[in-house]
Amino acid sequence: MTAIAVLGAGLTGLTTAVLLARDGHHVTVLERDPAEPPATAEEQWAHWDRPGVSQFRLPHIMLARWRAVMEHEAPDVVAEVERLGGLRLSSVETLPTSVTGGLRPGDEQLQGMAARRPVVEGALAAVAARTPRLTVRRGVTATALVTDGRGAVPHVTGVVTGAGETVEAGLVVDAMGRRSALADLLARAGARQPLEEREDHGFAYYGRYFRTPDGARPPVSYTFRHFESVSLLVIPADAGVWAWVLVVAADDRPVRALRENDVWDRVLALMPGTAEARASGVPMTDVQVMSGLQDRRRSLVVEGEPVATGVVAVGDAWASTNPSLGRGSTMGLAHACILRDVLRAAGSAAPGEFARCFAEATASGIGGLFEATRGYDRHRLAEVAADIAGVPYRPEGDAWPRLSAFDAAAQVDPDALRAFRLVAELLASAEEALAVPGLEAKIARIGGSTPRYPVDGPSRAALLAALGE
Ligand SMILES: Cc1cc2nc3c(=O)[nH]c(=O)nc-3n(C[C@H](O)[C@H](O)[C@H](O)COP(=O)(O)OP(=O)(O)OC[C@H]3O[C@@H](n4cnc5c(N)ncnc54)[C@H](O)[C@@H]3O)c2cc1C
Structure with a gap:
């Protein structure tokens, strides 16, 4: 069994740490943000300071596959989300019977989890805290990689923290998110650069949270519908909370007015099926804006050769995709399972062989999902551009x-x-x-x-x- 350092305690970092520790490894998670997770959902939402995750308070949905895989791999995480108030919800069960034809056996498999992102992360942190062989150290930044200084390809043997401490590890797992500094750390360790694929264009998100006055179940279902040059994402959550997010092309100048609450409200009023919930919902936030998000993938094995060994990247640090399809945490969970399985099967392989095995398992396990999401985004962005130009796509x-x-x-x-x-x-x-x-x-x-x-x-x-x- 290996001593593993996981860099980053976001959704994927914590998930990876829990799965690896339960598989017998000794895992230390280093997280740059110092704040300890508060105990309750409301404190997690209101007081958990997480500057390291810019989308921390933006709407998230956990897809049905996340719920199903997590229930299989770590059912206590699902139970903890529910204990904190998260809901199992499927878009089918909350749609009108005129659309669904009534509920059918098997519909329950479509249940995802509705909870605010701080609540999901709080649940993972609570489970991590009671997992043997797992230590989460907050307020610790990874600032450099330690290598053995032997072969032409650097072999990573640990990390140096901001306080100058060396944390030795048989494997370093980069879970530092989409802005991961791994490429810089590798460059300073004398490694070749990872291969980076990045799209030029992306979407912008203008979201706002609402809440039922009495905390009753949110009166909306998880949906994503397209209209001419704009899409509407509806994300239910725990504690009577939901969010509507208007998704547009980041380079569509007129829609930038959506950052004003009254403009956003006027546009929401154009969206079918929103009037009743808007009238009863109490606004919790002003409009929150997020842009500059592109589909991006970094490969640490380039043309069959690892740029370094003893280090792998998971979750957003490997690839991040269009958030409106809500796939990030599900892909991160799948990636954590892949790493656990490759460690089981090839953990004692030579470092170069291990790096190649993980890269291949990543490509065959979730590479297609990344490419399909990128393909979807390219089409939708081109369709929006055609809508703006007033021509058919x-x-x-x-x-x-x-x-x-x-x-x-x-x-x-x-x-x-x-x-x-x-x-x-x-x-x-x-x-x-x-x-x-x-x-x-x-x-x-x-x-x-x-x-x-x-x-x-x-x-x-x-x-x-x-x-x-
Ligand atoms: C607007 C938006 C909406 C989204 N909606 C959804 C959704 O509905 N459903 C869904 O599944 N996904 C969604 N996602 C994607 C989801 O947020 C990510 O996939 C997920 O956060 C990735 O988790 P991660 O652990 O890989 O990275 P992150 O959550 O980004 O965590 C990275 C961690 O690394 C830490 N860190 C960084 N540098 C260092 C360092 N040097 N040393 C130590 N620690 C460091 C950071 O502080 C942070 O805690 C959304 C994303 C965005 C941007």
Whole structure:
């Protein structure tokens, strides 16, 4: 068993630490932010100071796959989220019967977890604190890597902290998030640079939290719907809380007015199905803005050769994707399982071989998910650009039209809805979900006769008018 240093106590860092410690390793987590996690959900939301995670108080949903895998791997984490007030919720069970056709056996598999991000992280921190062989040290920054100074490829044997202490480790796990400093640390250790893939364009998010006056269940379901040049994300949470997030292209200048509460409210009022909940909801925050988020992946094995050994990257430090699809924590959990499994199978391999095994297992396990998410983003951003230019979006190939038809059918047909949710919740591939006899033909028929955007949603002109343009 190995002494492992995990750098970063975010969602993936803590998850990785728990899984590895439970597999017999001795794990030390070093987290730059000093604050200890408060005990209750309200304190976690109001008082937990986490400057190291800029999205800490922005809306998060845990997809059904996160709930299912976590329930299998570490059921106490799911139980702790629930103890803190988090809910198991599926978009199917909270939609009107006219759309779902009534509940069906099997719908419970679509349950994800609705809880504010500080609450999910608080649950993970509580479980980590009672996990044997696991120590979380907060207020400790990793500032340099220690290497053995022998071969041409640096072999990492530990990290140096901001206080000058050396923490030795048989394996260093970078879970420092999407702004991970690992590339700089590697450069200073004399390593080649990791291969970085990064998109030029991205989305911007304008979100606002609301709460029911009495803390009753939020009156909304987790949904993500597209309109002309804008999308609406609806994220329920614990304690009667929910958020609406307007998702736009970051380079769409007029929509920047959305940062004003009154402008944001006018645009929300254009969105179908929001009026009743808006009227009863108590605003908890002003508009929160997040942009500068791109799909990005860093590979530590370049053309078959590791840039360094004894170090791996997981979660956002490996790859981060468009947050509106809510995939980050689920991919991070899958990555933690991959690392645990590769350590089981190849932990005693030579360092270079171990690095290659982990890179291959990452590529085959979640590389496709990253690429599919990036493909989705490219299409949606190009579609929004076409909406802004007032021209139809004409993508190459049939992947986007087929996905749009699937989405349209899911809004009116109960079978298509279940299949679509299975894919969106990362429980099945599109091929698996569409393997129901007759379903593809039905989706093509519905999609072919439905406009790209629902008739009750805002046009670009209506959006600009509400923005005051
Ligand atoms: C706006 C937004 C909305 C999102 N919504 C969702 C969602 O709905 N569902 C979902 O699943 N995902 C969502 N995500 C993605 C999710 O937040 C990330 O995937 C997740 O936080 C990644 O966890 P992580 O542990 O890899 O990194 P992080 O959570 O970023 O944690 C990194 C940690 O490393 C620490 N650190 C950094 N440098 C050092 C250092 N030198 N030494 C020690 N510690 C260090 C930081 O302080 C931090 O605690 C969203 C992301 C954004 C930006």
